[in-house]
Each structure stands twice: as structure tokens, then as C-alpha cells.
Amino acid sequence: MLAEGVDAQAPSQKPQAAASREVVVSAAVSLSDVLQQLAHTYQARTGERVVLNLGPSNTLARQVAAGARVDLFISADEAQMDVAASDLVPGTRVNLLSNQLAIAVPDDRPRRLASPRDLADPAFARIAIGDPAAVPAGVYAKQYLQMIGIWPAVEKKLIPAGSVRLALAAVENGAADAAIVYHTDVATASHAREAFVVPVASGPPIAYPAAVVRTGANPEGAKRLLAFLQGRDAMAVFTRAGFLAPAVREK
Amino acid sequence: MNADIRAITIFTTLAALAATAVMLVPGVAIAWLLARRQFPGKSLVETAVSLPLVMPPVATGLILLWLFGRRGPLGALLARAGIEIVFTPAAVVMAMAVMGLPLLVRTARAGFEQVTRRYEQIAETLGAGPWRVFSTITLPLASRNILAGAMLGFSRALGEFGATIVVAGSIPGRTRTLAVGIYSFTETGQDRQAAILLAISIAIAFVAVLASNRLARER
Amino acid sequence: MAAFDLDFELHQGDFTLDFQVRVEGRAVALFGPSGSGKTSVLEVIAGLRAPRRGHVIVNGHVLFDSERHINMPVRQRRTGYVPQDILLFPHLNVRDNVTYGVREGTRPDLRVLVDLLELAALMDRRVASLSGGERQRVAMARALYSRPDVLLLDEPLAAVDLPRRRRIVDALLGIRDELSVPLIYVTHLPEEALSVADWTVLIDNGRVVTSGPPSEVMPSMNR
Numbered sequence: 001m002l003a004e005g006v007d008a009q010a011p012s013q014k015p016q017a018a019a020s021r022e023v024v025v026s027a028a029v030s031l032s033d034v035l036q037q038l039a040h041t042y043q044a045r046t047g048e049r050v051v052l053n054l055g056p057s058n059t060l061a062r063q064v065a066a067g068a069r070v071d072l073f074i075s076a077d078e079a080q081m082d083v084a085a086s087d088l089v090p091g092t093r094v095n096l097l098s099n100q101l102a103i104a105v106p107d108d109r110p111r112r113l114a115s116p117r118d119l120a121d122p123a124f125a126r127i128a129i130g131d132p133a134a135v136p137a138g139v140y141a142k143q144y145l146q147m148i149g150i151w152p153a154v155e156k157k158l159i160p161a162g163s164v165r166l167a168l169a170a171v172e173n174g175a176a177d178a179a180i181v182y183h184t185d186v187a188t189a190s191h192a193r194e195a196f197v198v199p200v201a202s203g204p205p206i207a208y209p210a211a212v213v214r215t216g217a218n219p220e221g222a223k224r225l226l227a228f229l230q231g232r233d234a235m236a237v238f239t240r241a242g243f244l245a246p247a248v249r250e251k
Numbered sequence: 252m253n254a255d256i257r258a259i260t261i262f263t264t265l266a267a268l269a270a271t272a273v274m275l276v277p278g279v280a281i282a283w284l285l286a287r288r289q290f291p292g293k294s295l296v297e298t299a300v301s302l303p304l305v306m307p308p309v310a311t312g313l314i315l316l317w318l319f320g321r322r323g324p325l326g327a328l329l330a331r332a333g334i335e336i337v338f339t340p341a342a343v344v345m346a347m348a349v350m351g352l353p354l355l356v357r358t359a360r361a362g363f364e365q366v367t368r369r370y371e372q373i374a375e376t377l378g379a380g381p382w383r384v385f386s387t388i389t390l391p392l393a394s395r396n397i398l399a400g401a402m403l404g405f406s407r408a409l410g411e412f413g414a415t416i417v418v419a420g421s422i423p424g425r426t427r428t429l430a431v432g433i434y435s436f437t438e439t440g441q442d443r444q445a446a447i448l449l450a451i452s453i454a455i456a457f458v459a460v461l462a463s464n465r466l467a468r469e470r
Numbered sequence: 471m472a473a474f475d476l477d478f479e480l481h482q483g484d485f486t487l488d489f490q491v492r493v494e495g496r497a498v499a500l501f502g503p504s505g506s507g508k509t510s511v512l513e514v515i516a517g518l519r520a521p522r523r524g525h526v527i528v529n530g531h532v533l534f535d536s537e538r539h540i541n542m543p544v545r546q547r548r549t550g551y552v553p554q555d556i557l558l559f560p561h562l563n564v565r566d567n568v569t570y571g572v573r574e575g576t577r578p579d580l581r582v583l584v585d586l587l588e589l590a591a592l593m594d595r596r597v598a599s600l601s602g603g604e605r606q607r608v609a610m611a612r613a614l615y616s617r618p619d620v621l622l623l624d625e626p627l628a629a630v631d632l633p634r635r636r637r638i639v640d641a642l643l644g645i646r647d648e649l650s651v652p653l654i655y656v657t658h659l660p661e662e663a664l665s666v667a668d669w670t671v672l673i674d675n676g677r678v679v680t681s682g683p684p685s686e687v688m689p690s691m692n693r
Contacts, residue, residue, distance in 0.1 A: 024338075024422075026420070029435065029438040029439065030438075032435065032438065032439040033439050033440075051422055051425070052422065052423065053338065053420040053421060053422050054421050054435055054438075055416055055420065055421050059309075059416060059417055062313065062316060062417070063316065063320075063337070063338075063417070063420065066316045066317060066320030066321070066322060066323065066326075066337065067320045067321030067322045067323075067326070067337075068316075068320060068321075068337045068338055068420070069321075069335065069337070069338060070338075163438060165437060165438045165439075165440070169437075185440075188439070188440030189440070190442070215321065369553070369555075369557055370557060370559060372518050372544065373551065373553070373557050373559075374559075374570070375517075375543075375544040375545045376516050376517075376518075376544055376545070376547070376549060376550065376551040376571075376613070377545075377550075377570050377571025377612070377613070377615075377616045378545050378546075378548075378571050378572070378616050379545060379570070379571070380545060387570075388559060391561050392560070392561055
């Protein structure tokens with residue numbers, strides 16, 4: 001089910017035509033489901049259309065940097081938001097959400113993990129993570145492995161996947177013995193189970209920054225939408241999907 | 252069939268057809284030049300045309316993004332005229348055309364090279380000027396290969412993902428193609444939707460490539 | 471009757487063709503063994519090859535002159551060319567092949583050609599379905615339809631089997647006499663040289679050995 005949150009527009013319509021009544025949002029793919037729900041709600045409430053452009057955060061950041069007409073940018077980590085830093089409206093950057101890491105295993109070979117350090121055990125021959133060079137989830141996974149001190153032991157066992165979803169898929173079809181993904185991802189998996197949830201305090205700080213883009217056509221609309229997303233109703237939807245309230249940070 | 256899936260399929264097919272139409276004349280012209288003429292910088296042209304074929308599609312997409320983004324050399328010019336390409340269906344067509352062009356050029360060039368120059372020479376002895384020779388002799392004799400090349404370009408356009416998602420984004424109802432849709436659905440755990448789109452993509456591509464090979468072979 | 475003033479040097483790999491002929495005639499035969507350069511002579515006259523130096527003048531028209539830097543493009547030369555492998559356009563039928571070459575200001579009479587070359591029954595046929603002799607005649611008609619100043623033929627009887635050669639020879643005579651189109655043709659068969667030409671040029675290994683009326687040149691061949 002593809003709840004768009006937008007009326008399906010005819011491909012020939014140019015963005016400028018509906019500029020004042022629509023907000024273009026570039027958002028990390030991991031937020032797809034939940035943002036589609038919220039966009040639907042927002043449109044019903046305010047009449048303003050939300051157009052979602054979903055993709056990998058690094059691609060989205062590049063698009064913003066190239067001057068694409070985006071109103072709001074929600075990234076899956078600070079690093080990608082920094083890439084677009086000079087194109088953001090000053091003072092609008094906020095930390096929208098947080099998340100937790102989780103370790104997923106195939107559901108036909110369920111393992112108990114007494115401790116995440118068990119990943120260093122030879123029983124876990126292949127561990128899938130998002131590519132730490134490109135994907136926020138991979139960056140977080142690497143940070144976590146370093147934090148718990150097993151990075152040197154597992155580094156050679158890692159399978160860097162093109163996205164966190166692909167890391168999860170590797171576990172689902174048995175290509176990997178475990179994967180480090182987001183807690184919110186495991187819920188969608190059909191053949192994987194969550195073996196361990198990383199407590200927020202022991203994991204890397206995960207942030208989903210959001211900011212209004214300077215070169216968008218509708219900055220006011222973006223601010224309104226951002227305010228909505230930070231409000232209580234929206235947070236209820238986010239937390240129901242497994243996301244966490246943003247950690248308090250100085251930025 | 253789900254209305255959204257139908258919409259995605261129709262949009263992708265129309266965009267790929269548009270892309271094929273866009274790449275046709277330049278592609279045939281370049282193919283003819285490469286087949287028939289020597290000129291300084293010829294190997295540069297050959298290489299440039301082949302690049303989208305060998306580069307990662309995302310890299311091609313990034314180049315297009317840089318070119319046509321509002322700060323880029325071409326994008327700035329277009330913006331002054333009020334035209335924006337990035338994030339519109341036009342960007343989808345452009346990405347598809349750029350990725351499909353090398354295949355069209357290759358196949359069409361082979362077609363022209365197969366037409367022996369001697370037919371063209373005979374036509375010249377009969378008084379035909381260059382345009383007449385091209386349109387009445389060269390083009391008809393190469394037409395099968397050109398058509399095969401166009402179909403190949405069409406298939407490539409249909410399956411295009413890497414460049415498209417960079418320069419056109421993944422905006423449902425506006426720039427979401429079959430390939431981008433498959434990616435999006437997969438990423439959000441909607442595997443069933445992804446599988447349907449995948450099946451449709453394979454079916455269309457299969458038919459197009461099969462027809463293309465048949466055409467190229469018969470002669 | 472046509473005036474040919476040909477004097478040129480053509481290089482091709484290791485092979486050099488050194489050709490001089492000045493003659494007036496209705497039909498000139500270029501006679502010699504294979505590899506002697508005969509086909510190249512036709513290609514030079516048609517403009518498909520450019521000599522290194524020399525001149526090609528037909529009926530006073532300078533088609534090529536290296537000293538004056540003249541090299542008339544092929545399509546302006548008004549030379550009809552029938553190559554040895556004939557090369558009818560495969561995607562056109564007989565009628566469209568024959569009528570391909572319309573030059574400005576000429577309204578050629580198709581019927582005369584069709585009658586002379588006996589093509590009436592073939593006009594709507596596809597090229598692929600024709601026999602060797604039929605293709606030869608169609609190719610000749612195609613070259614003639616554009617009203618050339620001279621008709622160049624490369625081994626016109628080669629593609630035709632023995633019994634039907636008479637037909638082609640008659641066609642050549644008809645072209646020479648009834649249509650009054652001058653001919654230059656290449657052959658390696660003595661009887662071809664004798665039957666149609668009023669001037670024969672003997673070529674061997676890229677050089678003109680001798681040239682003159684067939685009766686003089688040909689007997690010297692019989693060793």
C-alpha cells in the first residue's frame with residue numbers, strides 16, 4: 001500500500017505551477033513509511049501538499065548542493081546534512097529524531113546474544129552493515145563496533161551493503177549471519193529477528209537532522225511542516241514506528 | 252493492478268519512448284559521422300559517447316546534476332529562461348536519453364559500416380548529392396540496425412536507475428520510474444510491490460531486447 | 471564519338487598505374503590480364519579515385535587536373551558507371567533502380583532504354599530475383615538513364631553465362647550506335663574487345679603496352 005500523502009500528479013506538471021501550495025521534502029529512505037503517513041495527515045489538516053523525494057542521504061545532499069528546488073531536507077545523519085550546510089536557512093537546523101541500532105539474525109537460525117561482543121565469535125562468520133563509507137547506518141554501525149571494542153576483531157568479517165535495507169536482506173536470505181541495522185528496520189523484516197537492541201546510552205548518538213533549504217520555492221511552508229513534524233502528534237506517529245525522540249544536543 | 256503501479260508503468264514507458272525520440276536524430280547523426288568521416292578529435296567523440304556505458308550510472312547522474320542544477324553551466328542559463336530540469340519528468344527523460352544514447356550509436360554505427368560505401372559511390376555517379384545519397388541509400392540500408400539500436404536504447408532507458416535517481420529524484424507521481432520504484436519499495440520493506448514492478452520491468456525489457464536482436468540479425 | 475585525353479599516375483600500395491591515352495572514338499576497350507590496373511582507370515575517370523598527378527579530359531571537360539588543382543566531384547561528372555559486381559540497390563525494385571539518376575534539365579526517355587535492353591518484363595521485380603544477365607542489363611539502363619557523357623563498364627560480360635552474352639553485346643552495340651553514348655569498357659576476353667570497340671588499349675602491369683584499332687592490336691596478341 002502506497003499511501004502517497006500527495007495526490008498523484010500528472011507527470012507534466014511543473015513544480016513552479018503549484019509552488020505556493022506544496023512543500024518539497026527530500027528525506028532519507030528509512031523514513032519513507034512514517035513520513036508518508038504524516039504527509040497524508042498534514043495535507044488533510046492544512047490543505048498543503050507534501051511532495052516526498054526519497055533517496056539515500058548522500059544523493060539528497062548532493063542534489064541540495066546543486067541547487068535543486070527542495071524546501072525541507074531530512075537526513076539520516078549529521079555528516080550528510082553538513083554537506084548541504086551552506087544551502088540551509090540559518091537557524092532552522094534541528095534534530096528531528098533519533099533511533100537505535102539493533103542486531104538482526106535470520107529467523108531460521110535464531111541466536112541468543114548474551115552480549116553484542118558475541119559478534120566477534122567465529123559463529124558469526126559474516127556480518128552485514130551499511131557501507132560505512134557511504135551510508136549513515138553504516139557509519140553508526142562502525143562507531144558502535146568501535147565503541148564496544150570489537151572493531152579489529154570483526155572488521156574482516158564485515159559485508160558492506162549499499163544500504164541498510166540491503167544489509168537486512170543479506171540476513172533474510174542467509175547470506176549473512178547477522179546484520180547491524182536500525183531498530184525501526186527489523187519490524188519490516190519477514191525472515192529476520194531482532195537478537196539485540198542497542199540501548200541508547202551505550203550506542204552512538206543517532207540523529208536525523210532536518211533543515212529548511214535556502215533555495216526552495218516555499219520556505220514558509222517548509223517551516224510550517226517542520227513545526228508540525230516536531231509537534232506531539234507527529235512524535236506519537238514516529239515513536240509508534242520505533243523511532244526515538246531526539247537526544248538533546250547542542251548544535 | 253494497483254493504480255499506482257499502473258501509473259508508474261505508464262509513466263516509465265512514456266518517458267522511455269520520449270527519451271528514444273530525443274536520442275534518435277543526434278544518435279544517428281553521430282553514428283554516421285563516426286562511421287563515415289575522419290576528423291580531428293574523432294577518438295574523443297567516440298570516447299565521450301561511450302562513457303555513459305562504462306561509467307557507473309550514478310557518476311553520470313552526478314555529472315548531469317552538476318550541469319543542469321541551478322548553479323551549473325547549463326542549468327543557470329535555463330533558470331534565467333525560467334526552465335528547470337532537475338526533479339522534473341524532463342530530467343527523467345534526459346537521464347534515460349543520455350544512458351541509452353551509447354547503445355543506439357554503437358548499433359547504428361555498425362549498421363552504417365555494413366552498408367558498403369560502393370552503393371553510395373554508385374549513387375554519386377548517378378548524380379545524387381550527399382543528402383540524397385544519405386536519405387535514399389545509406390539510411391534505408393542501415394534502417395534495420397538503426398531500429399534495433401533504438402529498441403536497445405529504449406530498453407536501457409526503461410531500466411535506468413542510477414542516473415535518474417540522482418538528477419530526477421524519486422518523487423511519486425512525478426519522477427518515479429519502474430526502476431526507482433523498485434528501489435524505493437525494497438528500501439521500505441514493501442517487497443511485494445517491488446516484485447510486481449520487477450516483473451513488469453523484466454517483461455517489457457525482454458520483449459524489447461528480443462525484438463532488437465531479431466531485427467539486427469536479419470540481413 | 472567522344473574525345474578522351476587521359477594522362478595520369480595512380481598509386482595504390484606497391485602498385486603504380488601509369489596511363490596515357492589520347493583518342494577519339496565511340497567505344498574504347500581496355501584489355502589486359504587481371505591485376506593490370508584496368509578497373510582503376512575506370513574509377514579515375516568516374517572520380518572514385520584521384521590520381522597523384524595528371525589530367526582527365528572528356529570531350530573538352532576537364533574532370534581532373536593536378537596542376538590546376540581541379541578535381542570535379544563525382545556527382546557532377548556525368549559519367550555512367552557499371553562496376554563488375556554490378557551493385558544494384560538491393561532495397562529498390564528494378565524500376566526504381568533504373569530511374570534513380572535524374573539530373574537536372576534532362577527528361578530521359580525510359581521507353582527507349584527499356585526496349586533496347588529488353589527490360590519490360592522486369593520492371594517491377596525485386597533485384598534479388600534477377601539472373602546475372604538481367605542484372606547486367608538493368609545496371610546498364612540505370613547508368614544510361616542519367617544521360618551520361620560516357621558509359622564506363624567493368625567486365626560487362628563477366629556476370630553473364632555464355633549463351634546469353636550475345637544479348638549483352640547487342641545491347642552494347644545499341645548503346646553505341648542508337649543511343650550514341652560513348653563507351654569505355656574493361657575486358658579480358660579478346661572477342662569482347664574485337665566486337666564492340668573501335669579503339670583498344672592494351673594494359674599490363676600498370677602500363678599501356680600498346681593502343682590502336684582492334685584489328686591492329688589484337689592480332690599481335692595471338693601468339
